Amino acid sequence: MIGRLNHVAIVVPDLAAASALYSTGLGATVSAPVDLPEHGVTTVFVMLPNTKIELLHPLGENSPIAGFLAKNPAGGMHHVCYEVTDILAARDHLKAQGARVLGDGEPKIGAHGLPVLFLHPKDFCGTLVELEQVAA
Numbered sequence: 001m002i003g004r005l006n007h008v009a010i011v012v013p014d015l016a017a018a019s020a021l022y023s024t025g026l027g028a029t030v031s032a033p034v035d036l037p038e039h040g041v042t043t044v045f046v047m048l049p050n051t052k053i054e055l056l057h058p059l060g061e062n063s064p065i066a067g068f069l070a071k072n073p074a075g076g077m078h079h080v081c082y083e084v085t086d087i088l089a090a091r092d093h094l095k096a097q098g099a100r101v102l103g104d105g106e107p108k109i110g111a112h113g114l115p116v117l118f119l120h121p122k123d124f125c126g127t128l129v130e131l132e133q134v135a136a
């Protein structure tokens with residue numbers, strides 16, 4: 001059901017410092033920061049030849065990553081995002097097996113303009129999983 005690894009996300013306390021670490025330090029191509037108020041995050045994408053790294057910082061009052069940053073003040077790996085071609089079929093398949101879909105269970109439009117859903121970390125080996133629907 002899942003396809004390619006779309007991105008690995010890292011929550012960081014300072015987006016500018018993290019961007020510099022990846023661009024100047026590691027020599028990667030790094031995007032400008034983009035605010036996603038619907039998701040309560042600001043994102044920077046690090047482009048790698050085979051996948052992406054998503055640097056995340058909380059945005060607004062009720063950010064879903066505020067608690068994670070409070071617990072991990074230096075930052076830390078936050079989620080992995082796998083591609084699927086039919087996100088509603090994937091969701092229903094996972095729900096039928098008892099996995100918890102976060103939020104209201106309906107896909108939101110994610111950082112790449114495509115539908116995304118999140119699955120509870122306690123149901124996936126302690127790792128928060130994002131699913132992103134891509135073209136078949």
Ligand SMILES: C[C@H](C(=O)O)C(=O)SCCNC(=O)CCNC(=O)[C@H](O)C(C)(C)COP(=O)(O)OP(=O)(O)OC[C@H]1O[C@@H](n2cnc3c(N)ncnc32)[C@H](O)[C@@H]1OP(=O)(O)O
Pocket residue numbers: 009036039041054056064065067068077078079081102103109110111112116118120121122126127128130
């Ligand atoms: C848009 C863009 C995109 O790519 O398109 C994005 O990615 S947006 C990315 C940001 N959006 C999201 O993450 C949306 C989905 N996430 C959520 O709804 C929430 O973050 C959440 C429910 C996973 C956790 O919320 P929270 O931290 O406030 O809740 P709690 O503190 O009660 O956490 C419950 C338990 O899960 C653990 N826990 C929390 N976050 C994570 C994580 N990222 N990875 C692994 N474990 C985690 C906590 O330590 C705790 O464990 P213990 O009980 O053992 O202490």
Ligand SMILES: [Co+2]
Pocket residue numbers: 007009054079081130
């Ligand atoms: Co993500």
